[in-house]
């Protein structure tokens with residue numbers, strides 16, 4: 001997908017997830033530039049309702065959509081993260097959130 005198509009998908013999924021009022025920007029990078037074994041990451045500024053999704057290029061449209069929706073669901077859940085951030089429960093919460101996001105994505109984006 002070219003960037004304009006990716007941005008259109010982001011907008012559609014934002015509406016579907018009821019975060020249409022967020023400003024979400026997309027950064028396309030070479031696959032090796034994305035952290036760990038993931039193909040995408042998200043950086044969230046909750047106060048400004050802004051997020052930047054970094055996506056690895058050169059993957060199938062379906063894979064890109066899965067990554068986009070995955071990161072947008074992290075945006076949806078971010079207020080919950082803020083409740084535990086910095087606490088003893090933060091790491092356990094992060095692992096549980098990641099599992100929950102993957103389950104939700106399997107249901108939202110069946111391939």
Ligand SMILES: [Zn+2]
Pocket residue numbers: 070074098101
């Ligand atoms: Zn994730």
